[in-house]
Amino acid sequence: MEPLLIQLSRAQRYNRQHTPLPEANNEQPLQHAQLAPFLRAQPPALPEVSELDAVRHFTRLSQKNFSVDTHFYPLGSCTMKYNPRVCNTVAMQAGFLQRHPLSAETTGQGVMSCLFELQEMLRELTGMAAVSLTPMAGAQGEFAGVAMIAAYHRQRGDSQRTEILIPDAAHGTNPATAALCGFSVREIATDANGDLDMAALQAALGAHTAGLMLTNPSTLGLFERQIQQIAQMVHQAGALLYYDGANLNAIAGRVRPGDMGFDAIHINVHKTFATPHGGGGPGAGPVGVSERLRPFLPVPMVGQNSQGQFYWLTEQEFPLTIGRLSAFAGNIGVLLRAYAYLRLTGTEGMRRVASFATLNANYLMRRLTEAGFQTAFPNRLATHEFIITLQNEAKQFGVNALDFAKRLLDYGFYAPTVYFPLLVPECLLIEPTETESKESLDRFVAAMIAIRQEAMDDPQKVRQAPLAVPVPGGGHSRLDDTLAARKPDLRW
Amino acid sequence: MEPLLIQLSRAQRYNRQHTPLPEANNEQPLQHAQLAPFLRAQPPALPEVSELDAVRHFTRLSQKNFSVDTHFYPLGSCTMKYNPRVCNTVAMQAGFLQRHPLSAETTGQGVMSCLFELQEMLRELTGMAAVSLTPMAGAQGEFAGVAMIAAYHRQRGDSQRTEILIPDAAHGTNPATAALCGFSVREIATDANGDLDMAALQAALGAHTAGLMLTNPSTLGLFERQIQQIAQMVHQAGALLYYDGANLNAIAGRVRPGDMGFDAIHINVHKTFATPHGGGGPGAGPVGVSERLRPFLPVPMVGQNSQGQFYWLTEQEFPLTIGRLSAFAGNIGVLLRAYAYLRLTGTEGMRRVASFATLNANYLMRRLTEAGFQTAFPNRLATHEFIITLQNEAKQFGVNALDFAKRLLDYGFYAPTVYFPLLVPECLLIEPTETESKESLDRFVAAMIAIRQEAMDDPQKVRQAPLAVPVPGGGHSRLDDTLAARKPDLRW
Amino acid sequence: MLSLLGLEQLEQLFAEIPVDLLCHEQLALPNPLNEMALSRLMRERAGQDRPLLCFAGAGAYEHHIPAAIWEIAGRGEFYSAYTPYQAEASQGTLQVLYEYQSMMATLLGSDVVNASLYDGATALAEAIFMAIRSKPHLPKRILVPDTLHPHYRQVLHSMLLGQGIEILPLPFARNEGDIHPDALQAHTAGSFAALVVAQPNFFGILEEVHQLTDWAHQQQALLIAVVNPLSLGLLQPPGQWGTTGADIICGEGQPLGIPLSSGGPYFGFMGCKNHLLRQMPGRIAGRTLDKNQEPGFVLTLQAREQHIRRAKATSNICTNQGLMTVAATLYLSLMGPEGLRQTAASCHHNTLTLANRLQQIPGLRLLFGRPFFHEIVVELPKNGQSLLAALEKQGICAGVALGPYYPEMENMLLLCATEMRTAQDIEQLAQALSSALQQEH
Amino acid sequence: MLSLLGLEQLEQLFAEIPVDLLCHEQLALPNPLNEMALSRLMRERAGQDRPLLCFAGAGAYEHHIPAAIWEIAGRGEFYSAYTPYQAEASQGTLQVLYEYQSMMATLLGSDVVNASLYDGATALAEAIFMAIRSKPHLPKRILVPDTLHPHYRQVLHSMLLGQGIEILPLPFARNEGDIHPDALQAHTAGSFAALVVAQPNFFGILEEVHQLTDWAHQQQALLIAVVNPLSLGLLQPPGQWGTTGADIICGEGQPLGIPLSSGGPYFGFMGCKNHLLRQMPGRIAGRTLDKNQEPGFVLTLQAREQHIRRAKATSNICTNQGLMTVAATLYLSLMGPEGLRQTAASCHHNTLTLANRLQQIPGLRLLFGRPFFHEIVVELPKNGQSLLAALEKQGICAGVALGPYYPEMENMLLLCATEMRTAQDIEQLAQALSSALQQEH
Ligand SMILES: Cc1ncc(COP(=O)(O)O)c(C=O)c1O
Numbered sequence A, B: 001m002e003p004l005l006i007q008l009s010r011a012q013r014y015n016r017q018h019t020p021l022p023e024a025n026n027e028q029p030l031q032h033a034q035l036a037p038f039l040r041a042q043p044p045a046l047p048e049v050s051e052l053d054a055v056r057h058f059t060r061l062s063q064k065n066f067s068v069d070t071h072f073y074p075l076g077s078c079t080m081k082y083n084p085r086v087c088n089t090v091a092m093q094a095g096f097l098q099r100h101p102l103s104a105e106t107t108g109q110g111v112m113s114c115l116f117e118l119q120e121m122l123r124e125l126t127g128m129a130a131v132s133l134t135p136m137a138g139a140q141g142e143f144a145g146v147a148m149i150a151a152y153h154r155q156r157g158d159s160q161r162t163e164i165l166i167p168d169a170a171h172g173t174n175p176a177t178a179a180l181c182g183f184s185v186r187e188i189a190t191d192a193n194g195d196l197d198m199a200a201l202q203a204a205l206g207a208h209t210a211g212l213m214l215t216n217p218s219t220l221g222l223f224e225r226q227i228q229q230i231a232q233m234v235h236q237a238g239a240l241l242y243y244d245g246a247n248l249n250a251i252a253g254r255v256r257p258g259d260m261g262f263d264a265i266h267i268n269v270h271k272t273f274a275t276p277h278g279g280g281g282p283g284a285g286p287v288g289v290s291e292r293l294r295p296f297l298p299v300p301m302v303g304q305n306s307q308g309q310f311y312w313l314t315e316q317e318f319p320l321t322i323g324r325l326s327a328f329a330g331n332i333g334v335l336l337r338a339y340a341y342l343r344l345t346g347t348e349g350m351r352r353v354a355s356f357a358t359l360n361a362n363y364l365m366r367r368l369t370e371a372g373f374q375t376a377f378p379n380r381l382a383t384h385e386f387i388i389t390l391q392n393e394a395k396q397f398g399v400n401a402l403d404f405a406k407r408l409l410d411y412g413f414y415a416p417t418v419y420f421p422l423l424v425p426e427c428l429l430i431e432p433t434e435t436e437s438k439e440s441l442d443r444f445v446a447a448m449i450a451i452r453q454e455a456m457d458d459p460q461k462v463r464q465a466p467l468a469v470p471v472p473g474g475g476h477s478r479l480d481d482t483l484a485a486r487k488p489d490l491r492w
Numbered sequence C, D: 001m002l003s004l005l006g007l008e009q010l011e012q013l014f015a016e017i018p019v020d021l022l023c024h025e026q027l028a029l030p031n032p033l034n035e036m037a038l039s040r041l042m043r044e045r046a047g048q049d050r051p052l053l054c055f056a057g058a059g060a061y062e063h064h065i066p067a068a069i070w071e072i073a074g075r076g077e078f079y080s081a082y083t084p085y086q087a088e089a090s091q092g093t094l095q096v097l098y099e100y101q102s103m104m105a106t107l108l109g110s111d112v113v114n115a116s117l118y119d120g121a122t123a124l125a126e127a128i129f130m131a132i133r134s135k136p137h138l139p140k141r142i143l144v145p146d147t148l149h150p151h152y153r154q155v156l157h158s159m160l161l162g163q164g165i166e167i168l169p170l171p172f173a174r175n176e177g178d179i180h181p182d183a184l185q186a187h188t189a190g191s192f193a194a195l196v197v198a199q200p201n202f203f204g205i206l207e208e209v210h211q212l213t214d215w216a217h218q219q220q221a222l223l224i225a226v227v228n229p230l231s232l233g234l235l236q237p238p239g240q241w242g243t244t245g246a247d248i249i250c251g252e253g254q255p256l257g258i259p260l261s262s263g264g265p266y267f268g269f270m271g272c273k274n275h276l277l278r279q280m281p282g283r284i285a286g287r288t289l290d291k292n293q294e295p296g297f298v299l300t301l302q303a304r305e306q307h308i309r310r311a312k313a314t315s316n317i318c319t320n321q322g323l324m325t326v327a328a329t330l331y332l333s334l335m336g337p338e339g340l341r342q343t344a345a346s347c348h349h350n351t352l353t354l355a356n357r358l359q360q361i362p363g364l365r366l367l368f369g370r371p372f373f374h375e376i377v378v379e380l381p382k383n384g385q386s387l388l389a390a391l392e393k394q395g396i397c398a399g400v401a402l403g404p405y406y407p408e409m410e411n412m413l414l415l416c417a418t419e420m421r422t423a424q425d426i427e428q429l430a431q432a433l434s435s436a437l438q439q440e441h
C-alpha cells in the first residue's frame, strides 16, 4: 500500500521554489501588523514533503486507478468513452486558462465565441429552442430544468402544481432534484416491456402535476416507444416534460428531445461529449428549453451583437431568469472540451457515435445472451446500454451481482453499474460505449463466462473477490463498506 | 503481459481525425501521377488501431516502467535525480516548439537569449573560457572534446600525438570516443586508494600522447586528489587534459574543472541539470574549453551583437571549428530545460545540490557499512556516489551483485549500476542523488539488509530474482539475456 | 458485428424509435474538422484572449500554480476515471480524496470535510440547506450580509427559492466595510437558523468573526463561514472562531492551484462539526480495511446521497469537481504549511504596497479603514467601469468595478494583488491609472 | 544525517578536495528564481518567438502532431526513466522500443532497426562508419552527392576526419536536380566503400534510386539510403530499391511526431540488412523469455556497445534519443498505414498546388523538371535572403534561401508545403510574394 503523504512528512521541509520569497535570508518583514489579531496560532498540520515526494506519491496513486485510458470501463449510465486527448490539450492553452472571469468581454472573445457556438450546436442537436450552458453537472442541469418548470407555473399563477412524476427506473438525481426544488415526488411504474406504465401515468397526472421527468433512452437501456403519447398526456394535464439527457449518447444526431416534445432538458457533456470524468468531475450540464421556458433560462448565457461581438446575457436580457447557478459562468473549461469534441465530430460523427454505441451494446448483449446470461428485456433492442440480471446465478451458486462485479476487477475490467436501476434484481447495467473495439467486448464476454464457471466450481472464491486487483504493488481484496460507515475514519 | 500493438490491429481501422482529408467521400484526387513510378507497392504493415487502443496500450506500458517519478532510482553514474516538472512545462510552450530551425534569427530571440545565457552560466560554473552547447549527449561532447584536442595538435603540426590515455575506471564512452576520433587508447591503472596511479601515468606520457581523459569525481565515486599534479604532468608532456563531466553533480558550484586545469570538458545536462532521461535520452552534452581550444569549438554557438541581438556563430566566426555535429543546433529543447533548471537554482542552489548529493551518498554509505556491507574504498569520503562490493556475499552465499540488483526490483527499488567500474569485483555503484529524502535512503538500507538475510536463508530465491516486479498485471521473473543475443528477435 | 445480430444496416438498430421522430435531414452542425484543423482553430481562439496584467479578484484569484500539479492531475488515470464506485479499482482517487479531506480539515480547523461541491457559491447554498435541516425547529430564515459576494447572494436567491427559505440581508458599515454591528440587533434568538459570515468579505475586509460567531450561537443559530482557503495559511481557521468555532465552513477552492479559466471549473469545499456529518451533502471518502485487514479507502456514508436516499437525500449532487480536488491536494502538498503561509503573507504584503502606492495618486482614496487580506476598495474621482476600459487597452485589468453590484459605489474599484504581482507590476498599474485619470480631467 | 557521519558542517564533506581549488567566492550566476518568476520569464521568452506561417523544410518539417503523443510521451514513467538496463523494471520502454523497431522496419523495408541515434546527420555518419567497418578490404572512400543536405555534408566532414575517411562529392544535374548520371562514371568498382543517396534529396527531388542502388552494388559498394520516413507512407521503401535493396537505411525521424523546436531534440533512425546487424551502432531491444517462459524484452547484442566493448565498440553512443522514439511509435500507431499514406499524399498534393500557384507569379520559375515529394526549388528575380526577410515581417517564413549553401543559387528558395498548409495559406504566401517582388521592382 502507498503510505499516506503525511507519513512522508518531515518538519521544516518545504519547497522553496513554490514560495514567493525565494531567499530565506532576504525575507522581507511581513508587514501585517494590522493582521495580528487575525493570525492563526498554529500553522495547519499539512504534510511537509519535497516536490519529488509529492510527485512520486501522487503518480504512484494514479496507477492504482482503473480508468478509460487504461481499462475497459463499462459503467452503465456513465458513458465512460474515450476522451480525445486533443480536447484537453486545446483547452489547456494559456489564453484560456489565464483569463479572469470578470475581465472585460472584449478580452474574452476567443472563449466566448466557442461558448456561443456550443450553445448553437447543442440547440440544433437537441431540437430545443434555446440553451444555457451554465449548470455545472447533470444534477445541476436538472435543478435548472425543474426550477424553470416551477417558475413557469408560478408565472402563470398556477400554484397548485406541487408534484413531480418520476419513473421508478429513474436515476437518483431526479427525485433528489425535485425535492430540492420543493416538489413532492410520485413514482410511476415501469411495465413488463420496460416502457412506462401508461395507466399509472394517466392515474397520476392531474392539476397538481408540475411535470414528468423522463430519461429516453431510459436507464433500462430501452427507447421509450410511447414518448409521443406521453408528451401529449403530460401537456394535456397542463404539466411540463423534463428530459434527463444522460443517455443522449445513444441517439445523438438521430432523434432529438425537442422533437419528442420535451420542454426542458439537460445534457451531460461528460458523457455524450467526451469531456473528462476526472474521478468524479468536473462535468457540465447545459440545459435546453422549448420556446415557453426560454424566458426562465439560467444566466449568464452568451449573446452576439450586430457587430458580431460576443457578450454575456444576464438578468438584464432575461428578467424572468431563474437566476445564477454559480459564482461565475459555470465549468467553462469543461465546455471548451465539449466544444472541441463537437467540432471534431460534426453531424456525421455524432450519428456514428450513436450508431456504434448502439451496435456495441447490442453486440455485447447478444454475445452474453448466447453465452447463457439473462437479459432483463430479452425482446427489446438495446440502446447504448443494457441490463443483465444474475438472479439465476445468485440462486444457483450463491454468487450475486456484486460478486461478479468485484471478480471482474481481478480480470482487469472495471465493473458495470450494479443494482441500478432498482427495479431489476441482481442487475448489471452494461455500457460498452462506441470507442471500444470488438476485441475488448469479446474479452469481456470471455471474462464473464470464466467467472460463471468459477461461480460453479468455487463460489467462495468469487464471493471473496477481488482477490488481488492488478495494480502496482498488488491490489486490495474486498474492502469493508460496513466498517467504513460504522466507524467513519475520514481524515488522518 | 500487455499484448503487442499489432495484436490489436484490425484491417482498415484508422483514425480519421489524424488524416488530412477528414471526409472520405470528399477525398480530393491524389494528383501524384508524376509519383507513379516511385510509389510503394504495399502499404507498410503498421498496426491499425483506434486512438483509444493506442492510448490505452502505451499508458499501460508506461506503468510497467520504474522511473524517478515513481521509484527510488540509485543508478550510479547516471544521476537519476528529480527533474522539476516546471522545466518541462516551460519548454513545451508553443513559441518554442513551433519554431523552424532555419527561420530567421529575428524570430527566435526568445530561445536564443536562453541559449546565450546558458552558455554564459555553464562557462561560469565550470570555469572554462568558452562553451558550445551543440553536442547532443555526453558521448558527443566527448567526441567534440577529443576532436578539438586532435585539431589543436594538428594545427600546431604536432602529428605524432596518436594516443589518448584513459584510466581503467573510465566509462566506456571514453575509449570508444578516442577510437572514433582515430586515436589509440592506453589504459592507466588506479591505485589502491582509488586515485590515479601516478607512476603509470608518468610512464605513459610522452610525445605520442595527445591527451588524458579523466572523470573527477571519478566513476569510483572519489575525488581525484592529485588533480593539480596530473594537470601539470599532462601539460608538461605537451598533451591536453579532458574532463568527463558526468559527475559534475558532486562538485557543481564548489570546484570548477577550469580551475583544476582541464582544457576541454563536456557536461551531461541530463545529469547535473535535471533534464529528462526519457528512457535513454534525449540528453545534451555541452562542451567547455580553455582559452587555447576556443578556436576549435563546434558550431553553431550563440553570439550577441552590440545592439543586444542574438545570432548564430558559425564557421564564419570560427574558421578553425571542428565543425557541425548535428543537422541543426543540437538538442535545443533539452537545453531549454537545463536553462530553466539553472535559473531555479542559481549559485546557492547549485552548491546545495552538490552538498546534499554528497551528504546523501555519504550517509547511505555509512548506513550500509554499519549494516556490514563492504565499501570499495573504506578510507575515503564518498562524493555523490560510492561503491560497495558483494565479494563476500558472493563467496559465502553464492549470491552475486546481479542477484542483489534483481532482488531489489522485487522490493520496489531500481537497481544501482552493476559491474561498473570494471576494476571492482561484484560491485554496485550507488548514487542516491540530492533529491531523495533520508526516508528513501533508510528504506533502501532496510531492503539491502533483508536481501542479505534472504541470501543466507534461501539463496536460491535471490538467484531467481526478480520473482515478480511490482507492476500492474504482475511483472516478469528474470529475463534471459543470453537467449536474446543468441536468437535475436528484434521485430514482430 | 451486425451479422451476429442478423442485421444488415446500422439503421436497423434504431428500429424501435418511431419513424416520424428520426432526423432524416442532416442537422445544421459545422462540418467535422480533423484534429489538425481543430488545433489551429483553437490556437487562434486562445490567441484572441490575451492575458492581462491582472488586479481583479472578487472571488477568483491569479496565483502561482506549480507545474507539477496539472502534469499529474492530467494523467489519464485521474483524468479519465469516474466517481470511485468500485473502491478496489479506484484506490488512487480514493486515497487522494482522503488526503484532501485531511488536509482541508486541518486548514479549516473543521472536524470533517467532504470531497467537493460545484463551487463556492453552491457550496454555500448547500450549507444553508444543511443548516435548515439540522435546525428543524427554527424558522427557515438565514442572515446573509451584504458583504458576501454579490454573485453568491444571487445564487442563494436562485437556489433557496424552491424550499421557501428566506434570506434576511445585513447591511455593512459604510466606513469600515464589515457587517454593521447594529444590523444584528434586529434579529432575535430563535428567529433564524443561521448567520453567514464571509472572511475576508467581498471587499477584502476582515470581519469580527469571533464576536459574530459567539453572537450567532447565543441566538441558537448556526454560524456558516465562507472563507478563502489560501488566506488560512495565515489567518485563524473558522473552526477556532469564537468560543466554539463555526459550524459549517465552505468556500471556493480555486485559489488552491486551479487556473482562472474565465470562471470554471473550480470547486466548492465544505467542512463541518462532527455532529453535523450525516447532514452533509456530497461524496465522502473513508478509510477501512479489506478482507486481509489491509487499510484501504471507500466512498462512505452513502446513505446520505441521492443514489441511495433519492428524494430524501442531503443533496442532488452526483458528479462533483473531483479532478479539481486532486489539483488542490497537490497544491497543498507542494506548498506545505510554510509555503502557504508565505504565499498568504505575500498576497497581503503586495496588497499593502498596492494600497500605499494608489493612495499617492491624487484623487484616489482607500475606502475602508479596517484590516484587509488581499483586496481593497478604492474610490476614484470618476466612473470605475470607464476607467477599467481605458486600462484594458494597455493590457491591464485594473480590478472590478463595484457600480454594477452596489449602485452607490459606481466610482469604486475592488483591486487585488496576489503573490504574483511584483513591485514593478504595481508601479505599472499606478502610472497607467494616474495618466488615465489625468487625461480625462 | 551529518551527525551519523560525525560531521558538523556540510563543508566537511568536501575535505578531500585541495583547498586552493574550492570556490570561495560566489559564482556570478543570476540569483535563483522561484518557479513563479521562472514561469513568467519563460512565458515572455516563448512569447518573443511568434510562430510564422511556415514554408520552410530543408530537413525539418511542420507536421500535425496528434495531441495524444506528447500527453503520453510526457508521462513521468517514460520521461523520468533512463536507458532500460534493468529489463524487468523497464518493460514499458523496452516494449515500446521493440514496437518502434518493428514499425520502422516495415516502413523502411529493412530487416532490422536500432533504437535511435542522435539525429539524421549523425545517423548517416554512423552508417558510413558501419559501411567502412563491414568493407574492410575497400578503400575508406565514400561517394556523397551534392544533393545531400549541406548540413549533413558538414557533419560528415566533422565526424569522418579523425578516421581519415575520404568524402568524394557527386555533382547534380543542373536542370533536373538529381545526381548527375555522368558523375558516377568517374568511380570504378572497388574504389569506394559506399554510395550515399538521399530520397527525396535536399531539393525535394526524387532520385533514380533503383539504378543508383544497382550501380553501387555492381561496384561492390554498399548503398546507404537517407530517407524521410513520412514520405514512405507513399514511396517505395529503400529495402526494395533496385534488385536487392539498400544496405543501410538512415535518416531524420523528426517528421514522425516531433515538434520543430528550433532544431532538436529530434532522432536519427537506422536500419540494415540482417547480415550487417552486428556492425550496427546503438541500442537494440529484443524479445526473449523469462524464467517462467513468459515473453519479455531486453536490451540485446550489447557486445557491440561501448559499455562492453569500449575502444572496439561500433560507436561511442550511450544516451540516445529514447523519448523521441516513444513519440514516433505513438505517431505511427495513431496514423496507421492509411493515415501515413494520406498525410504523405497531402504533402505532395499541397506542394503541387504551391508549385502551380507560384509559377503564376511573373518572374518566378520552378527550377527542376523531375518529380518531387514535398519540396521545390523556385528561382526568383532577386536575392532570396532579402525576400525572406521582407516576408518574415508579414509573419511568413517563405522557405530557405539556397545562396548560403550553393553560391550559384543565391536567387533561389527551397519551399515546402506539408499537410498543414491550406489553400488559403498558399494563396497568402503567393500574394505576399507577388507584392514583395513588385514593391522592389
Ligand atoms: C441517468 C442519469 N441522470 C442524471 C445523472 C446526473 O448527472 P451528473 O452526475 O452530471 O450530475 C446521471 C449521472 O450519473 C445519470 O446517469
Ligand SMILES: Cc1ncc(COP(=O)(O)O)c(C=O)c1O
Pocket: B077, B078, B137, B138, B139, B140, B171, B173, B174, B215, B219, B244, B246, B247, B268, B283, B284, B285, D317, D318, D319
Ligand atoms: C562517466 C560517464 N561518462 C560519459 C557518459 C556518457 O554520456 P551520455 O550518455 O550522455 O552520452 C556517461 C553516461 O552514461 C557517464 O556516466
